[in-house]
Amino acid sequence: MKFAAIAAVTTALLAAPAFAEGDAEAGEKTFKKCKSCHMIVDGDNAIVKGGKTGPNLFGLPGQVVAAADFKYGNSIMEVNETGLVWDEAEFIEYVANPKDWLKAKLDDPKAKSKMSFKLKKAEDAADIWAYLVSVSPES
Ligand code: HEC
Structure with missing residues (x-):
């Protein structure tokens, strides 16, 4: 019975x-x-005091990719030029593997990312997106 219950939840x-x-x-x-x-x-107003290796993520939802005051890598700047805006789906895909996301967006196998970190769980990424939305100005 226990097994059936677990299967139902899954x-x-x-x-x-x-x-x-x-x-x-x-x-x-x-x-x-x-x-x-x-x-x-x-x-x-420092909502989260963090490092400076990456850009400030304040107001990211709805913002054009790579639009903060930061020295971005060349590949993500090419995406910036297309005017692509961050939404939840793009964000989740990006943080799972920034380099692969850039390769796919630019159709360039040589695309490089300055962000080496990968967030494996899409659920965690969705939670962080919700958090970023909650601390961003209403648009
Ligand atoms: C080891 C440092 C490092 C960690 C840890 C890291 N990042 Fe990054 N992140 C970067 C750097 C560097 C860039 C700039 C990428 C580029 O220029 O190619 C970046 C860029 C980004 C961007 C694009 C920002 C923009 O202005 O368009 C997002 C979104 C992002 N990171 C989200 C995250 C999230 C969410 C996490 C935690 C789950 C995270 N990053 C963890 C270093 C990091």
Whole structure:
């Protein structure tokens, strides 16, 4: 019986849409993985004090790719020129493997990313997206 119950729960989880609403509170915790390189700073207001290896992620949702004040790599700047805007699906795909995302977007097997970190779980990425939305200005 126990087995059947577990199977039912698993089926319910698998039936959920791929990009289910993320959990902003969980995302705030998971953002610890990003903090060594990324801050979330709105002018003088440091929402998350983080590292400077990567760009400030304040206001990222709905923002053009690679639009912060940061010395980005050449590949992501090529995406910036296309005017692509960050949405949840692009974000989840990007953080799973920034280099592969750039390769696919630019159709260039030599594309390079300055972000070496990969966030494997799409669920964690969805949570972080929800967190970023929650701390961003309303648009
Ligand atoms: C080891 C450092 C490092 C870690 C850890 C890291 N990043 Fe990055 N991230 C970078 C760098 C460097 C870039 C700039 C990439 C480029 O120029 O190619 C970047 C770029 C980005 C961008 C594009 C920003 C823009 O302005 O368009 C997003 C989104 C992003 N990171 C999200 C995350 C998230 C979410 C995490 C945590 C799960 C994370 N990163 C963890 C270093 C890191």
